[in-house]
Amino acid sequence: MVEVTLWGSLAAAAGAKDKLEIEAKDIRELFRKLAEQYPGLEPFIDRGIAVAIDGVIYRDTWSKELPQGAEIFLLPRLAGG
Amino acid sequence: MGFDPRYLERNFTSVGTRPIRPDGLDKVTGRARYGADFNMAGQLVGAILRSPHAHAKIRNIDTSKAEKLAGVKAVITSADLPDLTDGNSEMYAILDNCMAREKALYDGHAVAAVAAVDARTARKALKLIEIDYEVLPHVTDVDEAMKPTAPVLHETVFTEGVEPKPGKPSNVAKRTQYGHGDIEAGFGQADFIVERSFKTEQTHQGYIEPHACVANANSDGTAELWVCTQGHFVYRQHCAELLGMEVSKLRVTSSEIGGGFGGKTHVWAEPVALALSRKAGRPVKLVMTRDEVFRASGPTSATSIDVKIGARKDGTITAASATLRYSCGPYYGMWAELGAMTAFACYNLENVETVGYEVLVNRPKVAAYRAPSAPMAAFAVESAVDELAKSIGMDPVDFRIKNAAREGTRSSYGPVYGPIGIGPTLEAARNHPHMQAPLGKNQGRGMACGFWFNFGGQTCTDLNVGTDGSVSLAVGTMDVGGSRASLSMVAAEELGIAYEHVKAVVADTSSLGYNDMTDGSRGTFSTSLATISAARNAIKVLRERAAQTWDIPVDDVAWEKGHAVAKGEKYGNLPALSLKEIAAGAGNTGGPIAGHSELVADGAGVSFATHICDIEVDPETGATRVLRYTVLQDAGKAVHPTYVEGQYQGGAAQGIGWALNEEYIYGKDGRLQNAGFLDYRIPVCSDLPMIDTQILEIPNPNHPYGVRGVGETSIVPPLAAIANAVSNAAGVRMTHIPMSPPRILATIKAEQAG
Numbered sequence: 024m025v026e027v028t029l030w031g032s033l034a035a036a037a038g039a040k041d042k043l044e045i046e047a048k049d050i051r052e053l054f055r056k057l058a059e060q061y062p063g064l065e066p067f068i069d070r071g072i073a074v075a076i077d078g079v080i081y082r083d084t085w086s087k088e089l090p091q092g093a094e095i096f097l098l099p100r101l102a103g104g
Numbered sequence: 105m106g107f108d109p110r111y112l113e114r115n116f117t118s119v120g121t122r123p124i125r126p127d128g129l130d131k132v133t134g135r136a137r138y139g140a141d142f143n144m145a146g147q148l149v150g151a152i153l154r155s156p157h158a159h160a161k162i163r164n165i166d167t168s169k170a171e172k173l174a175g176v177k178a179v180i181t182s183a184d185l186p187d188l189t190d191g192n193s194e195m196y197a198i199l200d201n202c203m204a205r206e207k208a209l210y211d212g213h214a215v216a217a218v219a220a221v222d223a224r225t226a227r228k229a230l231k232l233i234e235i236d237y238e239v240l241p242h243v244t245d246v247d248e249a250m251k252p253t254a255p256v257l258h259e260t261v262f263t264e265g266v267e268p269k270p271g272k273p274s275n276v277a278k279r280t281q282y283g284h285g286d287i288e289a290g291f292g293q294a295d296f297i298v299e300r301s302f303k304t305e306q307t308h309q310g311y312i313e314p315h316a317c318v319a320n321a322n323s324d325g326t327a328e329l330w331v332c333t334q335g336h337f338v339y340r341q342h343c344a345e346l347l348g349m350e351v352s353k354l355r356v357t358s359s360e361i362g363g364g365f366g367g368k369t370h371v372w373a374e375p376v377a378l379a380l381s382r383k384a385g386r387p388v389k390l391v392m393t394r395d396e397v398f399r400a401s402g403p404t405s406a407t408s409i410d411v412k413i414g415a416r417k418d419g420t421i422t423a424a425s426a427t428l429r430y431s432c433g434p435y436y437g438m439w440a441e442l443g444a445m446t447a448f449a450c451y452n453l454e455n456v457e458t459v460g461y462e463v464l465v466n467r468p469k470v471a472a473y474r475a476p477s478a479p480m481a482a483f484a485v486e487s488a489v490d491e492l493a494k495s496i497g498m499d500p501v502d503f504r505i506k507n508a509a510r511e512g513t514r515s516s517y518g519p520v521y522g523p524i525g526i527g528p529t530l531e532a533a534r535n536h537p538h539m540q541a542p543l544g545k546n547q548g549r550g551m552a553c554g555f556w557f558n559f560g561g562q563t564c565t566d567l568n569v570g571t572d573g574s575v576s577l578a579v580g581t582m583d584v585g586g587s588r589a590s591l592s593m594v595a596a597e598e599l600g601i602a603y604e605h606v607k608a609v610v611a612d613t614s615s616l617g618y619n620d621m622t623d624g625s626r627g628t629f630s631t632s633l634a635t636i637s638a639a640r641n642a643i644k645v646l647r648e649r650a651a652q653t654w655d656i657p658v659d660d661v662a663w664e665k666g667h668a669v670a671k672g673e674k675y676g677n678l679p680a681l682s683l684k685e686i687a688a689g690a691g692n693t694g695g696p697i698a699g700h701s702e703l704v705a706d707g708a709g710v711s712f713a714t715h716i717c718d719i720e721v722d723p724e725t726g727a728t729r730v731l732r733y734t735v736l737q738d739a740g741k742a743v744h745p746t747y748v749e750g751q752y753q754g755g756a757a758q759g760i761g762w763a764l765n766e767e768y769i770y771g772k773d774g775r776l777q778n779a780g781f782l783d784y785r786i787p788v789c790s791d792l793p794m795i796d797t798q799i800l801e802i803p804n805p806n807h808p809y810g811v812r813g814v815g816e817t818s819i820v821p822p823l824a825a826i827a828n829a830v831s832n833a834a835g836v837r838m839t840h841i842p843m844s845p846p847r848i849l850a851t852i853k854a855e856q857a858g
Contacts, residue, residue: 030518031281032265073559075519079806082559083704096519098445101557102438103624104309104366104472104816 025089027053028096033072036063050074051085053095071100107637107703111805118596118603119809122746125589126607131360139316139332139359140391147318148177148219150380150390151226152373153233154400155208155215158242158466158774159255162208162235165216169232175225178384179233181216185379188348197435199346201469202375208237209257209434210466211775212399214373219380219388242466242774246431247408249275249465257434257464275464277436282444282517283425283457290423290455294414298492302484304823304841306406306431306768309473310758310786313362314397319377320387326353327381331374334364334582335621340613342371347378354378357612361582365758366472367402369621398779403768404473405430405439406465409484411447419498421507423455424448424516428481432462433469442477446820447485448516449555450526450712452509456516466774472623474755475556475816479762479823483841486552486824491837500828501534504553504714525738525802526553526712532798533714538734546723547731550828551716554820558629558813560705561620565634566611567595567642569697573684575599577635578611580619581627585754585815586747593743594632594809598639600666601683617702625813628743629804630705636808642699649693650681707806708813713737715756715821719829726849728764728830734796740804740812752818753795759822761787767842 027043034041038061045060047053053074058065073082075096081087082100089095130136167179182203189195204213216233220226241255248254254275262270265279291297317331327349333339336358344351361368377390392401408429415421426447430440440460447458493503508526515521533539533551543549566578577595581587592606599606620626643663650668651658654675662669667680690697718731735752742748765785769777778784803810827838830848836855840847 028518031283032279035265035267078515078519078522079707079709080519080557080559081706083562084706087706094520098518099438099441101559101624102442102472102476103557103559103626104369104474104476 025091025093025095030098033064033067033097036067037061038063047089049085049089050081050087053089054085073098073100107701109633109707109806109808111803111807111810116597118593119741119743120745121593122744123589123603125586127583127588136360138313138362142318142330142359143389144318144320144387147387147389148221148384149223149226150217150219150377150388151230152214152376152396153216153230154396155204155211155213156775157208157237157239158211158244159240160208161238161240162204162206162215163238164236166234167216169234170218170229173225173229173232175221176218176229177221177386178219178380179216179229180376180379180383184383185346185375188346193436195345197469198342198370201435202371202373210468212396212468214376214400217376217380219384243275244465244467244770244774246406246429246463246465249463250429250461257466261464276461277432277464278462280441280444280460281457284514285455287423287425287455287457291414293416293422295417296492296495297412297414298488298495299412300488300839302409302411302487302839304407304480304483306403306467307762307766308398308403308784309363309365309367310761311363311365311367314392314394315368315372315401316391317374317377318387318389319374319381321378321382323385327378329354329356329374329378330359331356332359332361332368334361334368334584334623335619337580337613337619338621339371339374343375343378346375355612355614358582358610361584364584365474366476366623369472369623372401394781395779398784399776400468402471403468405432405470405477405480407443407480409480411484411488413488413492415492415496417496419496419503419506421451421453424451424453425457426481426485427459429461429463430477431465431467431470433467434464435469437462437470439470439477443481445517446478446555447481450509450553451507451516452513453516458516474758474819478554478556478820479759482552482554482820483823483827486821487827487839490828500551501530501539505530505534523802523805524710524712525800528800528802529712529714529736529738532736532800533716536716536734536736536798538716538732538796541732543718546833547718547720548829548831548833549716549718550825550832551714552821552824552828554713554817556625556711556817556820558708558711559624560626560630560708561624562618563630563634563705564617564619564702565631565638566616567635567638567699569642569683569687571687571690573605573687575601575606577606577608578616579608579631580611580616581631582622583610584622584627585751586744587627587631590628590743590747591631591635594635595639598636599643599683600664625711625815626705626708629708629807629811629813632743632811633705633807634701634703637701637703638699640699641701642697645697645699646683646686649686649690649697652693653681653689654678709740709804709806711738711812711814711817713817713821715825717825717829719826719833721830721833721848723834723852726845726852728843728848730760730791730793732793734798735818736798736800737814737817738800738802738812739814740807741801741810742799743811745799748799748814749797751814752797755818756795756822757787757792759819760792760826763823763826763841763843765842765844767844
């Protein structure tokens with residue numbers, strides 16, 4: 024079980040919850056379960072979500088493990104120049 | 105076993121040196137081939153008809169007269185680029201921007217295009233296209249567009265991110281919010297509060313090379329595209345999706361790039377060129393004029409930002425908030441959101457809140473510009489921070505050091521930071537001789553900090569060892585700042601050979617696996633990871649070949665300084681085999697030797713910079729002169745320090761232009777008044793001092809050499825550093841970018857008038 028923190032707009036789409044407890048071993052499983060348990064998040068996942076694990080931002084490595092006790096923070100997928 | 109990207113301290117041989125850039129001679133002698141330099145036999149000239157109206161319904165387009173003109177081979181409208189985006193709003197925006205459908209949404213919006221035997225005929229044909237417009241009210245100002253009385257661009261847009269969902273359509277496409285703590289309680293603890301509003305005008309990335317391509321659609325359904333781009337694989341994807349093609353049937357070859365800075369991260373005219381070629385059955389060359397580049401491609405947002413920051417007498421910030429309104433052009437973006445995320449990222453704040461509004465206006469579709477959205481937010485925040493430090497009576501550097509984010513700080517955008525470089529850049533600034541240099545009359549010094557995320561992405565690289573022992577490296581990220589040299593240095597470092605024996609090229613889309621866009625400061629970070637991985641895979645093959653040659657187990661063969669070495673006393677009489685010797689014998693040990701890598705580069709590591717600037721202001725004219733400029737930034741590890749310094753200097757130069765001169769000026773008719781470099785003034789050499797740089801190297805733990813991206817952060821602090829310098833020189837707070845002479849003079853006179 025990991026605790027996931029959602030950014031403001033995402034929290035609103037999850038029923039005004041900014042922290043969620045999810046049983047997930049990696050980012051892929053996290054997204055799957057978020058979409059199952061909080062359907063309002065699915066459009067955001069489709070649009071792109073990045074996951075910060077202990078401050079390091081992962082955009083595409085869905086196989087990245089979610090260590091117990093790590094700070095897991097969801098962010099919008101970033102654009103760059 | 106997968107590639108391990110973790111940082112390991114080591115001594116470098118190639119990395120950190122400064123070899124002459126391999127592409128330099130071609131570029132300075134004119135041999136380098138840019139987008140407009142490619143030609144095909146029988147090619148036609150493409151030209152685009154653009155809306156003269158800021159906002160107009162397209163009632164009818166009659167192309168019949170143009171089609172009948174001798175020499176015209178194809179005329180297209182949106183009917184030739186039907187909507188195949190299947191509900192993907194981002195792709196639909198790109199499609200609609202390439203060719204307007206029901207409405208023209210800005211001055212310069214493409215409405216039709218022709219392909220003809222020469223440019224004169226093409227231009228003549230454009231004049232023969234008859235369009236029946238119903239001109240609609242328009243809005244180009246970000247604040248005006250938010251008013252309830254403003255003309256609404258899209259009846260289908262209802263503000264996202266607000267509850268309850270609005271019942272009326274609006275130009276405010278989205279509201280986003282970031283932060284933590286209790287800002288009201290925080291402001292209640294403050295002894296000093298600064299609250300100000302700021303504006304920044306729209307600027308263009310100002311790349312010298314315009315958008316240019318040659319498209320050739322074949323009768324068998326395949327096509328080729330030669331194009332200037334920051335990401336030919338993404339251009340392939342976009343074009344294939346918009347034209348209903350299989351991606352593998354479209355081969356895209358990138359040219360040299362004369363600047364992109366985010367403006368060449370999605371397609372503008374390329375699908376139009378392909379559609380023209382498909383209709384005409386001949387190759388089509390399409391090159392935007394400078395007027396078109398300004399009117400119809402890539403500007404950044406105009407902004408309107410309110411900032412409030414409070415601090416105790418001891419200099420501790422107790423609360424900070426900002427409301428950021430960013431123009432997006434006619435299509436939704438995440439520009440204000442990026443401003444909201446980055447605004448206070450340099451600071452350790454208990455109570456912080458930022459709110460962003462994405463605002464639709466009748467201006468060109470906004471594109472990323474180097475650390476998109478962060479410079480404007482930093483301008484507002486760093487101006488207020490400077491003013492607050494003054495109110496308290498603290499040195500602005502000491503005030504920032506006291507409040508700087510550090511390892512373990514919860515960032516204003518959410519996550520807790522790992523090891524970061526804001527503190528070291530501030531300390532370096534405090535100790536830099538620039539901070540102690542004397543100033544004369546009407547001269548002022550300013551400094552400011554900046555933050556950018558950096559990211560990685562999908563990356564694929566091939567490394568081939570030639571039979572003579574030279575190495576070719578095929579990469580899929582564009583060389584926007586010298587990466588072919590840097591990546592060759594990385595390959596040389598890993599293989600243990602001389603840099604001169606490695607040649608890197610940017611491969612076309614049919615020769616290499618998919619690579620993401622070259623953006624987010626990712627080119628050297630991502631592709632050096634893939635290059636190290638590919639080199640290690642090649643070394644594995646080289647060791648196997650040496651083992652075969654010696655007829656010993658491969659586990660007994662090590663790779664040291666470019667040689668296979670048999671380990672153990674029993675092999676004491678075996679001389680080491682060089683890469684060159686192994687390559688020469690490859691034909692009899694299993695054939696070609698190569699290393700391949702495909703990976704997702706994540707963990708780029710966030711980036712910080714501090715800039716110092718001295719400005720002289722003429723109080724009679726408002727004219728400014730940049731006297732001295734210093735950039736201090738963390739690079740993780742500078743692979744080629746000269747290129748890193750070039751990135752620092754380039755970002756500062758663009759920031760100086762943005763801060764002092766550059767500005768989109770619209771008339772009351774909603775038309776752009778200054779679509780050319782004569783009236784839109786970017787800085788030239790005589791406007792700039794030598795920009796000093798100091799590279800800090802705080803290793804990125806997620807890269808074997810510690811590399812971080814360096815391309816974008818350097819444009820974040822300049823607007824604020826220059827505004828603080830001008831404010832100090834003129835004795836009045838500047839709140840509107842650009843600080844052009846008339847604007848400075850008006851501010852000085854207003855202050856004098858009380």
